[in-house]
Amino acid sequence: MLTSTSPTTTGTPTAARAVDATKVYGSGEGAVAALDHVSIDFEAGRFTAIMGPSGSGKSTLMHTVAGLDDLTSGQVFIGDIDLTTLKDRALTALRRDRIGFIFQAFNLVPTLTALENITLPASLAGRTPDTGWLQQVIDTVGLRPRLSHRPSELSGGQQQRVAVARALAGQPEIIFADEPTGNLDSRSSSEILTFMRQAVRDLGQTIVMVTHDPVAASYADRVVVLADGRIVDSIDDPTPDAILDRMKHLGR
Numbered sequence: 001m002l003t004s005t006s007p008t009t010t011g012t013p014t015a016a017r018a019v020d021a022t023k024v025y026g027s028g029e030g031a032v033a034a035l036d037h038v039s040i041d042f043e044a045g046r047f048t049a050i051m052g053p054s055g056s057g058k059s060t061l062m063h064t065v066a067g068l069d070d071l072t073s074g075q076v077f078i079g080d081i082d083l084t085t086l087k088d089r090a091l092t093a094l095r096r097d098r099i100g101f102i103f104q105a106f107n108l109v110p111t112l113t114a115l116e117n118i119t120l121p122a123s124l125a126g127r128t129p130d131t132g133w134l135q136q137v138i139d140t141v142g143l144r145p146r147l148s149h150r151p152s153e154l155s156g157g158q159q160q161r162v163a164v165a166r167a168l169a170g171q172p173e174i175i176f177a178d179e180p181t182g183n184l185d186s187r188s189s190s191e192i193l194t195f196m197r198q199a200v201r202d203l204g205q206t207i208v209m210v211t212h213d214p215v216a217a218s219y220a221d222r223v224v225v226l227a228d229g230r231i232v233d234s235i236d237d238p239t240p241d242a243i244l245d246r247m248k249h250l251g252r
């Protein structure tokens with residue numbers, strides 16, 4: 001894991017970065033700059049939250065850095081690889097081999113067991129997951145007693161734990177999580193966020209998470225705040241109060 005990260009000027013390896021990234025939707029008078037010359041490093045082995053008002057460009061930033069959408073100008077890197085130079089097939093392979101995803105809707109396959117769902121990406125890629133690692137992930141997310149259950153036999157929180165384990169199982173260089181607790185009650189949310197936190201602390205995982213929730217964001221090492229397609233703030237070791245306070249200063 002984390003083999004091809006590149007050092008920043010501060011010496012901290014970055015798992016992903018955007019350089020002068022701009023994304024414009026539409027043209028002429030109707031053009032919207034969803035990202036407006038954004039440059040940011042996502043450091044390896046850290047948990048970063050992306051916050052900002054609705055329409056500020058959070059999803060666009062995540063989707064372009066994850067290679068799910070292209071930029072109008074600028075560059076995005078996963079490790080040392082400039083995604084803007086890759087053709088579709090290479091991009092698909094890179095997403096499959098090096099990136100993990102967790103979505104708000106858990107996106108599990110209903111006919112497969114929890115264990116089969118966890119190992120599905122590796123199976124599709126023709127790989128056998130590292131057994132020791134898989135066991136560690138299963139224990140980290142506390143799923144051992146539920147491995148033979150199908151998604152319909154699991155609570156929402158348990159289903160999202162399966163999705164977290166699925167993302168972790170392939171030892172991706174970086175995991176992108178899009179509102180991963182948006183569909184969960186507060187208890188399940190705090191469980192999932194605790195697992196994500198643990199994965200960063202104990203397993204060295206890199207996670208980037210989009211969220212609207214200051215409590216969810218407070219589990220991160222750093223919160224990056226977007227407004228109108230630009231990065232307007234960055235908060236280290238955030239607390240919910242500190243985040244709320246800084247968001248208030250955005251005047252929204």
Ligand SMILES: Nc1ncnc2c1ncn2[C@@H]1O[C@H](COP(=O)(O)OP(=O)(O)OP(=O)(O)O)[C@@H](O)[C@H]1O
Pocket residue numbers: 025026032033034052053054055056057058059060061
């Ligand atoms: N496919 C699209 N076509 C046109 N405009 C788009 C498209 N996708 C996003 N936008 C616009 O780009 C801007 C940023 O959208 P984005 O979804 O990245 O914001 P967001 O911060 O994730 O919002 P939310 O919190 O509501 O999900 C918005 O003004 C949005 O309307």
